[in-house]
Amino acid sequence: MxxxxxxxxxxxxxxxxxxxxxxxxxxxxxxxxxxxxxxxxxxxxxxxxxxxxxxxxxxxxxxxxxxxxxxxxxxxxxxxxxxxxxxDLAANGELHPVQAAMVNTHGSQCGFCTPGIVMSLFTLYHEGGQPLSRGAANDALAGNLCRCTGYRPIVDAALQACAQPADDAFSANGxxxxxxxxxxxxxxxxxxxxxxxxxxxxxxxxxxxxxxxxxxxxxxxxxxxxxxxxxxxxxxxxxxxxxLGRVAGLDLIEDSSEALGIGATVTHAQVYPSLARIDPDLGELMRRFGSAQVRATGTVGGNIANGSPIGDLAPALIALGSELELRQGDHVRTMPLEHFFIAYRQQDRLPGEFVRRVTVPKLKGNEVFRAYKISKRFDEDISAAMGAFKFTLDGRRIVEARVAYGGMAATPKRATETENALTGLSLDEPASWGEAMAAIARDYQPLDDHRSSAVYRATVARNLVFKALSETASGETRATRIVGQREALEAAE
Missing domain, CATH: 3.10.20.30 (Beta-grasp domain)
Structure with missing residues (x-):
């Protein structure tokens, strides 16, 4: 039919x-x-x-x-x-609660962006029923730009309207x-x-x-x-x-003790909690992945099949050792994810073949993962560079390393020279880390574009190796991260 x-x-x-x-x-x-x-x-x-x-x-x-x-x-x-x-929001001559909150807090200035802001607040309102922090409100509104810079009263409106369970015509007719x-x-x-x-x-x-x-x-x-x-x-x-949004089965998440199977049409919003459970850095990466609007529609399979050199998810999944599954007609084949990317916007995908699923191994007890997104803006920005690291440890020594970067080459790419230099390093001997940091220059000839110069990318990539080693050695991220400081200030207030 x-x-x-x-x-x-x-x-x-x-x-x-x-x-x-x-x-x-x-x-x-x-x-x-x-x-x-x-x-x-x-x-x-x-x-x-x-x-x-x-x-x-x-x-x-x-x-x-x-x-x-x-x-x-x-x-x-x-x-x-x-x-x-x-x-559709106002009913019986009365404003919807999020509209009323925008009026009460003076959250609208020129008004051009206001309808979109109101709709983002509407979806946040329907997630209500629990205390809402200013940071969470900022995250929900990261995809709405106010050219009049009226963000404080807009966030005030979110805190006023969206902390209670939804009670509007939509919930009544649910x-x-x-x-x-x-x-x-x-x-x-x-x-x-x-x-x-x-x-x-x-x-x-x-x-x-x-x-x-x-x-x-x-x-x-x-x-x-x-x-x-x-x-x-x-x-x-x-x-x-x-x-592909109606294809039954492509929207499934299969979560086992050893791996996470992600169907091609699973959205970033849907997979966010599952990835965050693998490692907090994956959760933080997904929190900054586009905006709430992008995460609600963008998919894991689409992000991979798109083959963008600055896609944030692929380097992280490559570092974790993920496998990709493709289908052409009745034939299904698998490959290591890093082998899928051939050249700029070119993938190992045959005519009539589509991405079906990606399988992400979970971390073992002796494995450590780190991921870093470097961008000019904190929210909703394309990475200048994105680095992901997985270290397998034997005590305080690295016995295996998987390293991948985005934004450094025409494709998401493993840093094999750096991996070789990392293997055998002691976490207790920082003086020996220099060769691994220098090896990045042999792995990449960085892009040079309006987002970042090649020199900046090369410097950042080298520094991220040191950062990953330092955090792994100390088991501490607080001293090396900006992330979390905003939340800490809120808690102090």
């Missing part, structure tokens, strides 16, 4: 839409079709948050709302979800909405268009494999956080789009 429409929940009822161009963004649909112009276009690349809306999907028996950048999300990707915009959303789970493939131009959303791996084998020139989309920019900024004429 093939469905020729997308179906979503809107203002308490089910809607069906068909016949749209595959490149239609959700923002264009809202502004040009629905004429709901409260949702704004700012950067058109998912950075400023002016276009933020909320999508609700059923998880654990209830509707879970997440903030989404409508400017780079394709219309077809809202299939099966509830769509909420800023116009059961009805969840029941409506569950009726959309029909197991049907979606195909809108014809053989030359289409938006497709297969429901099974077999359907995906068959469709991609037939159309190997199609563009696969998971979260669309990268392909969306090709459309909005690069004006790419993409005619065939296959969205």
């Amino acid at each position: 093939v469905r020729e429409t997308i179906r979503f929940w809107r203002q308490g009822r089910a809607l069906e839409v068909s016949g749209f161009h595959p490149r239609t963004t959700l923002l264009d649909y809202l502004r040009l079709q629905e004429r709901r112009v409260g949702t704004k276009e700012g950067c058109a690349e998912g950075d400023c948050g002016a276009c933020t809306v909320a999508l609700g999907r059923v998880r654990g028996g209830r509707v879970h709302y997440e903030p989404i950048n409508a400017c780079i999300l394709l219309l077809g990707q809202i299939d099966g979800a509830e769509l909420v915009t800023v116009e 059961t009805k909405t969840a029941q409506g959303l569950m009726t959309f789970a029909d197991g049907q493939d979606v195909f809108i268009g014809d053989e030359t131009r289409f938006f497709a959303a297969p429901a099974t791996e077999a359907s995906l494999a068959a469709l991609y084998a037939k159309h190997p020139d199609a563009t696969l989309v998971a979260g669309c956080t990268d392909v969306g920019l090709l459309i909005t900024k690069g004006m790419a004429e993409i005619e065939k789009i296959v969205w």
Whole structure:
């Protein structure tokens, strides 16, 4: 069975839409079709948050709302979800609690960014019911830029409105909405268009494999956080789009005592807790991975398949020794993750083959992991360099090392020369660490671009080797990290 429409929940009822161009963004649909112009276009690349809306999907028996950048999300990707915009919040002539809090704290200045901020607060409001720190509010709002720099009253609004359990029209109608959303789970493939131009959303791996084998020139989309920019900024004429968000099984997380299996369409928000349990540095890396909007849609498989040299996740997973699983037709193959990246934006992926899953080994008792993201801004910024280290120890001696960096070369890449120099080092002899630090220069000829000079990257990469060794030797990170100081100041207040 093939469905020729997308179906979503809107203002308490089910809607069906068909016949749209595959490149239609959700923002264009809202502004040009629905004429709901409260949702704004700012950067058109998912950075400023002016276009933020909320999508609700059923998880654990209830509707879970997440903030989404409508400017780079394709219309077809809202299939099966509830769509909420800023116009939907006020009820019976009264402002929604987050809107009222923004008024009470004077959180709106020019107002252009305000609708997106309100929608981010709306999703935070529906996560309420527990004490909310200023740091947590800052994290939730990291993807919303206020050009009038009114952040303090905006965070005050979050603290005022979002610390209590949700009590609004959406929570009151939660059961009805969840029941409506569950009726959309029909197991049907979606195909809108014809053989030359289409938006497709297969429901099974077999359907995906068959469709991609037939159309190997199609563009696969998971979260669309990268392909969306090709459309909005690069004006790419993409005619065939296959969205993976409905493929059953690709969204699974399999957690065992030895490894974490992550399906290709698992989002960064969904995998965040599982990665944080492997090591706190992975949790911190994911906390700074894009914004809440990006983490809600961007996927692990998409981040890997994208093959960006500055992708933060791949170096960390490479250092951990992860394996990648790919499928072409009925054939499934696996490889070490580092072998997938061949050259700039080129991967070891055959025509019609797609990323299926990544398996991440968990740390053993004698293994230590460290990861560092270096960027100009703390929040929502692309790394100048990202370094990840795994040391296997025999007492106080390193017997094996895996080191990988992002942002240093055309691909995420292991530092084999550095690994060799690290092997055999004593953590009690800092004077012997110099060779391992110097070996980084043999592993990389750093990029030189607007984010950072090659000299800066080379210096940072060398220093991170020393930092990883120092922290491992002492077992202490407090003295070497900026992270956590903001929270410590809050606690002191």
